[in-house]
Amino acid sequence: MTDWKFTARQLVRNPLSLAGVIIIAIFVIIAIIAPLVAPTPAGARDPYLIPRDGYTAQPQPPSEEHPFGTTEGQYDIFYGVMWGTRSAFRVALIVIGITILIGVVLGSLAGYFGGVIDEVIMRITDIFMAFPWLILAMAIVAVIGPSLRSVMIALCAVWWPSYARLIRGDILQVREEDYVEAARGLGASSGRVITRHVLPNAIYPALIMASLDVGAVVLSAAALSFLGLGAPEGYADWGQMTQFAHNWIVGPTNEPLKYWYAVTIPGLFIFFFVLGFNLLGDAFRDIFDPRLARR
Amino acid sequence: MELRSYIIRRLLLLIPVLWGVTVFIFGITMFFSPIERASLYITDIKQISALPEIIALYGLDKPFYVQYGTWINQVFHGNLGWSTVGGMPVWDAIWHFLPATLELAIFAAPLIVFTGIFLGTRAAANKDKPVDHVTRILAISGWSLPTFWLGLVLMMVFYGYFRGFLPPDRLSFWMDALVNSDAFIRYTHINTIDAILNLNGRVLLDALRHLILPVITISTVNIAFIMRLMRSSMLESLGRGYVLTARAKGLDERTVVNKHARRNALIPVITVSGYVFAGLASGAVITESIFSFKGIGWWAYQAASRLDIPSILGFALFTGVLFVLVNLIVDIIYTRVDPRVRLGGTVQ
Numbered sequence: 048m049t050d051w052k053f054t055a056r057q058l059v060r061n062p063l064s065l066a067g068v069i070i071i072a073i074f075v076i077i078a079i080i081a082p083l084v085a086p087t088p089a090g091a092r093d094p095y096l097i098p099r100d101g102y103t104a105q106p107q108p109p110s111e112e113h114p115f116g117t118t119e120g121q122y123d124i125f126y127g128v129m130w131g132t133r134s135a136f137r138v139a140l141i142v143i144g145i146t147i148l149i150g151v152v153l154g155s156l157a158g159y160f161g162g163v164i165d166e167v168i169m170r171i172t173d174i175f176m177a178f179p180w181l182i183l184a185m186a187i188v189a190v191i192g193p194s195l196r197s198v199m200i201a202l203c204a205v206w207w208p209s210y211a212r213l214i215r216g217d218i219l220q221v222r223e224e225d226y227v228e229a230a231r232g233l234g235a236s237s238g239r240v241i242t243r244h245v246l247p248n249a250i251y252p253a254l255i256m257a258s259l260d261v262g263a264v265v266l267s268a269a270a271l272s273f274l275g276l277g278a279p280e281g282y283a284d285w286g287q288m289t290q291f292a293h294n295w296i297v298g299p300t301n302e303p304l305k306y307w308y309a310v311t312i313p314g315l316f317i318f319f320f321v322l323g324f325n326l327l328g329d330a331f332r333d334i335f336d337p338r339l340a341r342r
Numbered sequence: 343m344e345l346r347s348y349i350i351r352r353l354l355l356l357i358p359v360l361w362g363v364t365v366f367i368f369g370i371t372m373f374f375s376p377i378e379r380a381s382l383y384i385t386d387i388k389q390i391s392a393l394p395e396i397i398a399l400y401g402l403d404k405p406f407y408v409q410y411g412t413w414i415n416q417v418f419h420g421n422l423g424w425s426t427v428g429g430m431p432v433w434d435a436i437w438h439f440l441p442a443t444l445e446l447a448i449f450a451a452p453l454i455v456f457t458g459i460f461l462g463t464r465a466a467a468n469k470d471k472p473v474d475h476v477t478r479i480l481a482i483s484g485w486s487l488p489t490f491w492l493g494l495v496l497m498m499v500f501y502g503y504f505r506g507f508l509p510p511d512r513l514s515f516w517m518d519a520l521v522n523s524d525a526f527i528r529y530t531h532i533n534t535i536d537a538i539l540n541l542n543g544r545v546l547l548d549a550l551r552h553l554i555l556p557v558i559t560i561s562t563v564n565i566a567f568i569m570r571l572m573r574s575s576m577l578e579s580l581g582r583g584y585v586l587t588a589r590a591k592g593l594d595e596r597t598v599v600n601k602h603a604r605r606n607a608l609i610p611v612i613t614v615s616g617y618v619f620a621g622l623a624s625g626a627v628i629t630e631s632i633f634s635f636k637g638i639g640w641w642a643y644q645a646a647s648r649l650d651i652p653s654i655l656g657f658a659l660f661t662g663v664l665f666v667l668v669n670l671i672v673d674i675i676y677t678r679v680d681p682r683v684r685l686g687g688t689v690q
Contacts, residue, residue, distance in 0.1 A: 063479070174362035179661055181627050185646035186654055190370050266488055270628060273490045274643065289491055296494050297502035304503055314491030322486040329482060332574075 057334050058327070067326025074320055078132045085129040095130055095283045097122040106295055106309040116308040118291050122281055124308065128316045130283035135320060138199055138268045139261040145203045147257055150210025151250065155241050157211065158218030158249075165215070172208035180205040181270065188276040195284065198268050198277040206264070210253055217249035224248070255331060262324030269317050285320075288313035345674075352670045360662045367658050368410050371651050376402035382426070382649060413655070422659075423652030427644040432656035435641060441531035442512055443630070443637030445549075447622040448532070449557045454564040455615050459608070461565070462572020466580060466607075467599045477569065484566030493559040493632035500555060508555045510633040517548040552635075560629045564618050572611050579607040608679055616672035624661040 058064045087094040100113065101121040109116040115124035157168040175183070184201035191197045221227065222245055230244045271277045272286025280291065292313070298305030371379065380396040397403050401412060416423065420433075428435030465477040500508040513521060513533060520526055520542075521533065529539050534553070537546035579585065580603045588602045589595075627639040634640070638657070645653035 063482070170358065170362070174359060174366065178363050178658065178665075179621065179624055179627075182642050182646060182654075182657065182661075185627075185643065186367060186370060189646050189649055190373050262486065266486075269488055270490060273488075274628070274631065274647070276647065286488075286490075289488070289494065293494065296498040303505070304498065307498065310494055310498055314488055314495070317488045317491065318483075318486055321488070322483060325482050325486045329478075329570075 054334055058330055061330050063326050064330030067323050067328075067330065070319055070323030071327065074132055074136075074323065077129060078136050081129040081133055085123075085126040095134065097127045097130070097281050097283050099123075099281070106292075106306050108305075109308055115312050118288060118309040119294060120281070120291075122288075122291070124288070124312055127283045127288050128285065128313055131285045131288065131313065131316065132320075134195070134278070134282075134284045135265045135268075135317075138195065138202075139264045142199050142202045142206065142264045142268070143257045143260060145199075146206040146210050147253060149203070149207040150214050150253060151246065153207070154211040154214030154253075155218055155246060158215035159222055159237065159241055159245060168211065169215070172212055175205065175208040180267075184267070184271060185274065185276060188271060193276045193279075195268075195272075195278045195282065198271045201271070202264060202267055206260075210256070213256060214249065214253050217252055218245055221245050221249040259324060259328035259331060262321035262328070266317065266321050285313045285317045289317070349670065352666070352673075356663060356666045359666060360659055363658045363662050364413075364655055365410065367655055368413065369406070371649075371654075372406055372409075374649075379651070382651070417659075422656045425641075425645070425650060425653040425656070427648055427650045427653055428641060432652050435653065436638070436656060436660055439636060439638045439641045441637075442635055443623060443626070443639060445512075445532045445534060445553065446556055446560065446626060446629070446635065446637060447619065449534075449553055450561050450564070450622055451615075451619050453557065454561050454568060454618060455611075457561075458565045458568025459572050459604075459611060461569040462611075463576055463599065463604055463607075465569070465573045466576030467595070469577060478573070481566040481569045481573075484562045485570065487562060489559060489563055490628045490632060492562060493555070493629060496555050496559060497632070508551055510552070510555075510635070512549070512552055512635055513545075514548055514552075517545055521545060552633075556626075556629050556633045556635050559632070560622065560626045564622075568611060568615065568618070571614055572607065575610050576603060576607040579603040582606070605679065609676065612675055612679060613672055616668045620661075620665050620668040624664055 058068060082094070088098045091098065099121045100117060100123065103121055104119055106119055107113065107117045107121065113123050113125060115128065118124055118127070153168050157165040184198075184205050187201040187204055188197045191200065227240060227244050230240050235243070268277065269284075269286030269289070272284050273290045275290060278284035278287040280287070289310075292306070292309040295306035295309050297303060376397045377393060379402050380393050380400070381390075383396050383400075384390065384392075401409060404412075413423075422432035424430075425432045425435040428438060430438065461477050461481070465474045465481075468474050496508075497510065501510065512518075521528070521536070526536070526540055526542065526545070529536055533549035534546055537543075537549055580599075582603075585598060585603050588598045593602075624638065626637070627643045629635065630637045630640040631643050638660070641653065642657045644650070645657065
């Protein structure tokens with residue numbers, strides 16, 4: 048417990064990680080208060096569908112009614128980015144939860160039992176890691192049909208190998224410890240030894256890596272949505288909204304930057320969200336890498 | 343271990359990797375019914391009555407291993423199938439789209455590696471001084487930038503605001519016509535190199551103008567990545583005994599940093615640079631699609647989103663070979679940088 052207090056103090060003391068903590072806190076607050084600041088119009092089917100104000104193609108600049116303006120098809124950008132924060136957290140939590148689960152199961156099997164099981168699982172991770180993840184994810188989404196759910200499935204499919212490897216490595220270390228030997232000597236079953244003795248001592252690096260991967264997952268999901276493989280048109284999702292602005296990067300000749308709000312605002316939200324987690328991640332790395340901490 | 347036998351052993355590793363990747367992709371496509379896959383061969387609605395014939399002709403209703411076997415057999419006879427997206431055989435499509443990607447990689451890779459190493463070294467040598475803080479903040483920001491968004495914003499400014507100063511695509515219309523005319527000999531299909539070989543300054547200038555934005559877009563994230571790695575590797579190296587010895591001998595700081603510390607700090611950076619280059623050469627999907635810079639990544643993206651199965655499999659083989667080769671080259675470079683590393687063994 049004192050370790051955690053110590054870590055927390057170090058995080059707050061460093062201006063960079065403090066900035067990260069603040070940014071993440073702001074996004075958490077946005078996700079919580081989204082229904083208050085951007086209320087869903089009565090009678091809407093799904094709060095994640097951005098309400099439209101007319102059907103004109105041309106984006107409209109920020110106004111009192113639409114603080115961030117509207118994008119193509121008069122979707123309200125403010126509503127989109129607020130609820131998009133919720134989409135981002137949802138995608139990140141689901142993808143990371145599932146990848147950790149797969150990683151824990153396969154990683155412990157490989158690390159604890161070794162031999163053929165280890166060899167097979169590790170060769171499978173090799174194959175996954177020898178292939179560009181984006182193309183693999185694209186192929187998977189193309190097969191199961193574009194949607195936010197498909198994006199999550201595809202990301203889980205390409206993300207688990209790194210967790211399986213990390214957890215396997217930690218388990219290899221822990222399984223040689225005396226207390227594991229003792230548990231085995233007392234006649235505990237493999238299942239019990241893994242879940243009670245090995246995993247609790249081997250899982251922390253994976254959990255830390257997972258908390259830092261939140262930004263990377265959101266960035267990847269946004270990239271897939273941007274390529275038109277994710278959330279459908281009008282869904283509150285930052286990547287989808289950036290894709291939607293693709294047609295409006297160049298304004299009319301006398302006002303080339305006319306539609307800047309439609310292009311930049313959703314992207315800025317992605318950027319700051321990822322930045323928050325990366326700032327925190329950098330600080331974590333310094334704290335947990337004792338070779339660097341000493342200097 | 344002798345170099346030649348080491349290389350042969352490593353190349354043999356290609357077989358399981360390629361086998362695994364293609365079985366996996368083939369397996370995914372099996373989720374489609376034979377009718378769906380047969381309809382990919384159809385170009386005209388009138389041919390719809392021919393669906394059963396197509397299924398029978400290509401054996402699309404046979405079990406998985408039979409279809410995979412047929413495909414492997416084709417590949418061994420040098421036939422990778424037809425790429426619908428490219429409108430040519432898959433093998434030709436790879437060679438058709440590769441030059442654009444290589445052109446991007448040739449310019450981006452040195453920029454990424456040298457800038458990353460330089461900034462990382464500077465930051466580590468001045469740890470906790472302003473230089474370090476600024477480069478660190480820049481690196482974390484660059485690392486957090488969504489590539490696709492950066493590309494759009496750059497295009498909004500340099501294509502929109504500056505009146506088409508840095509346009510998308512590989513060449514302007516007239517230059518493209520010139521390049522494909524008889525007056526211009528295409529040695530490599532890499533525009534800048536061809537322009538130099540043809541001594542054509544206008545084509546060179548035009549090609550460079552089209553390259554600037556994609557190169558910046560793809561380099562930003564990667565520079566940040568290499569820089570962060572170099573910094574932490576360098577910090578570790580600077581704390582070692584031999585650096586202390588070098589300082590104690592009274593060597594000036596510049597020699598200590600550049601000669602003693604950096605050489606060892608480079609080792610992890612070389613591995614990762616290999617991966618970065620393999621990633622660049624296997625196609626920068628997002629960058630190439632934003633700037634309609636039609637290379638391998640653009641092709642693969644089109645193939646994946648339009649379910650052009652032979653193209654996806656061809657691309658899988660291509661990247662598999664590329665990654666294994668790059669890994670091999672990286673391992674050989676290791677032995678040059680760190681003489682303690684022996685091929686096929688560990689540090690002694």
